[in-house]
Amino acid sequence: MTQQNRNKNRNQKRKRINRPLSWTSKYVEVLLKYATIFSALIVLVLFGFLAYFTLPLFAEGQFAELFSLHWRPFHGEFGILPMIAGTLVLAISALLIAYPLALGICLFIHGLGPRWLTRPILLLVHGMTGIPTVVYGFVAVFLLVPFLRNNFSHGSGFSLLAASLTLSILILPTIVLLINTQLEHIVPALRLTTTALGITRIHELTRVSLPAASYGLLSAAILGFGRAVGDTLIALMVAGNAAQIPERAFDSIRTLTAHIALVVATDSQSTTYHSLFACGVILFLTTTSVNLLLHHIKQRACREGNHE
Amino acid sequence: MKHGLSSGLVFIFSLLLFSIFTVPATAGDLDSLKDLKGNIDIAGGTAHIPVMKDAAKRIMTTYPKITITVAGGGSGVGVQKVAEGLVDIGNAGRPISDKEWTKYPQLKSFPFAVDGVAPAVNPNNTVSNLTSTQIQNIFSGKIDNWKDVGGDDAKIHIYSRDEASGTRSVFWKKCLNKGAVVESANIVASNGAMKVAVSQDRYALGYMSIGHLDHTVKPLSLNSVAPTQENAINGRYPVVRKLYMNTNGAPAPLVKAFIDYVMSSEGAASISNNGYIPLK
Numbered sequence: 364m365t366q367q368n369r370n371k372n373r374n375q376k377r378k379r380i381n382r383p384l385s386w387t388s389k390y391v392e393v394l395l396k397y398a399t400i401f402s403a404l405i406v407l408v409l410f411g412f413l414a415y416f417t418l419p420l421f422a423e424g425q426f427a428e429l430f431s432l433h434w435r436p437f438h439g440e441f442g443i444l445p446m447i448a449g450t451l452v453l454a455i456s457a458l459l460i461a462y463p464l465a466l467g468i469c470l471f472i473h474g475l476g477p478r479w480l481t482r483p484i485l486l487l488v489h490g491m492t493g494i495p496t497v498v499y500g501f502v503a504v505f506l507l508v509p510f511l512r513n514n515f516s517h518g519s520g521f522s523l524l525a526a527s528l529t530l531s532i533l534i535l536p537t538i539v540l541l542i543n544t545q546l547e548h549i550v551p552a553l554r555l556t557t558t559a560l561g562i563t564r565i566h567e568l569t570r571v572s573l574p575a576a577s578y579g580l581l582s583a584a585i586l587g588f589g590r591a592v593g594d595t596l597i598a599l600m601v602a603g604n605a606a607q608i609p610e611r612a613f614d615s616i617r618t619l620t621a622h623i624a625l626v627v628a629t630d631s632q633s634t635t636y637h638s639l640f641a642c643g644v645i646l647f648l649t650t651t652s653v654n655l656l657l658h659h660i661k662q663r664a665c666r667e668g669n670h671e
Numbered sequence: 672m673k674h675g676l677s678s679g680l681v682f683i684f685s686l687l688l689f690s691i692f693t694v695p696a697t698a699g700d701l702d703s704l705k706d707l708k709g710n711i712d713i714a715g716g717t718a719h720i721p722v723m724k725d726a727a728k729r730i731m732t733t734y735p736k737i738t739i740t741v742a743g744g745g746s747g748v749g750v751q752k753v754a755e756g757l758v759d760i761g762n763a764g765r766p767i768s769d770k771e772w773t774k775y776p777q778l779k780s781f782p783f784a785v786d787g788v789a790p791a792v793n794p795n796n797t798v799s800n801l802t803s804t805q806i807q808n809i810f811s812g813k814i815d816n817w818k819d820v821g822g823d824d825a826k827i828h829i830y831s832r833d834e835a836s837g838t839r840s841v842f843w844k845k846c847l848n849k850g851a852v853v854e855s856a857n858i859v860a861s862n863g864a865m866k867v868a869v870s871q872d873r874y875a876l877g878y879m880s881i882g883h884l885d886h887t888v889k890p891l892s893l894n895s896v897a898p899t900q901e902n903a904i905n906g907r908y909p910v911v912r913k914l915y916m917n918t919n920g921a922p923a924p925l926v927k928a929f930i931d932y933v934m935s936s937e938g939a940a941s942i943s944n945n946g947y948i949p950l951k
Contacts, residue, residue: 519828604858628745629835
């Protein structure tokens with residue numbers, strides 16, 4: 364899109380906004396405004412509730428105990444640090460596996476691979492987004508876990524490694540689709556120029572298109588990380604759920620989400636139960652900051668786009 | 672949750688079949704429900720579900736004016752929901768805790784069955800008996816190889832249950848004697864998941880409700896006493912627990928009639944069929 368075109372678009376938009384609003388559109392605007400405020404309020408109320416339910420922990424003076432290394436509720440130890448570590452290590456390792464793969468797939472689609480394969484690959488990736496998590500979990504329990512157990516003889520196979528491999532497949536389509544959307548905007552616009560300059564496909568992609576898409580690349584990574592942190596079922600089914608700080612790839616680990624799922628049915632008057640809300644607050648804050656970060660990145664990308 | 676949903680569907684389906692193929696017959700133990708109508712909502716412990724569903728099915732096919740819903744959730748959920756008045760019966764696989772009694776002093780508890788918890792290994796494992804001390808040493812991490820207890824030279828893969836599990840609670844109290852469990856032990860979320868894990872893993876050691884045992888796993892004798900229903904009844908096998916139905920204060924007539932039916936001889940037969948031992 365040329366600069367002229369863009370200016371024209373912007374002027375058109377301005378005109379549309381300045382036109383006096385009719386009665387119905389005013390009504391719709393008010394309605395939408397309240398809908399927005401309402402949805403925002405729900406999120407705030409949710410956070411308020413979570414915070415409120417962690418209060419008993421403060422009252423019983425057990426808040427500090429949350430940040431200890433051992434989860435032994437029957438001995439009065441409620442440390443959730445192993446779960447926080449497990450969540451982070453699992454999400455990061457899944458991202459480390461999925462991201463290069465996703466990047467490779469996108470480069471393949473946008474020039475490195477044969478053209479006729481583009482559509483089938485995109486269809487496949489789109490199809491992957493529709494597969495329920497539990498299917499990946501089942502396949503991993505019956506194929507991947509026994510494979511790891513029998514071929515490496517480091518424990519039961521329910522491990523960080525098994526979970527991060529499975530989780531990386533889950534977050535792969537999210538990352539691919541996000542990067543792909545970015546490249547779809549950028550690559551065609553640049554291809555004519557780069558071809559005219561005699562730059563090879565590989566150089567075009569790695570030196571021109573990818574740097575131009577850097578914000579998209581970053582937001583894809585962040586969103587993939589967010590998905591990995593939020594997933595419950597794969598960790599619950601495959602990671603082994605031992606509440607310990609992960610040290611090796613074959614260690615059994617427990618994530619915050621799996622921890623909540625495991626413990627939620629416990630005696631609702633106990634400290635064990637109240638400590639879950641602290642886990643909820645941490646998860647909520649993590650996903651909120653992921654979203655804020657994304658928003659921030661998008662805004663910066665827009666601003667810099669305007670300065671071009 | 673998934674399991675609950677699918678078994679719920681099966682339940683509805685079998686109800687349909689029942690209503691097509693059976694003519695309401697006269698039933699001795701069901702007579703007390705004859706003139707009653709209304710709803711009973713049940714939630715809580717998952718071990719109870721087969722027994723509750725059996726009773727609900729029989730009552731609803733005989734007296735269509737009575738509607739009974741059965742949901743899971745776990746023992747803690749059962750106690751909380753019944754005490755808050757959200758359900759009529761809250762099931763628990765453990766007694767009501769002291770803290771729960773303090774907050775909800777109005778609760779009434781009705782024990783109706785006994786369930787045993789057995790240590791279990793893979794059918795390919797050569798070990799078939801362990802002493803309590805050996806099991807405690809394995810779970811606390813002092814023994815970590817099967818060869819130290821008479822098996823192959825291989826690391827023991829320990830599987831345990833989550834903190835909300837009534838099965839874990841009784842195993843920990845009566846078999847592990849409230850001893851430590853290594854933090855590296857794998858945790859599974861249900862009796863079903865335990866069975867899958869142990870049946871797949873040649874060097875696994877886990878524990879599960881006697882009602883869930885089948886040919887895919889091998890129960891271990893504890894101090895040379897086999898974990899069977901007979902041994903649990905005559906008291907030789909010690910790792911047992913009671914299953915409870917709880918109500919919010921004295922039960923309403925319909926709920927009372929339901930509880931009486933579960934404890935009747937027909938109810939007892941259904942409890943035995945599901946692998947548990949009726950309390951008599």
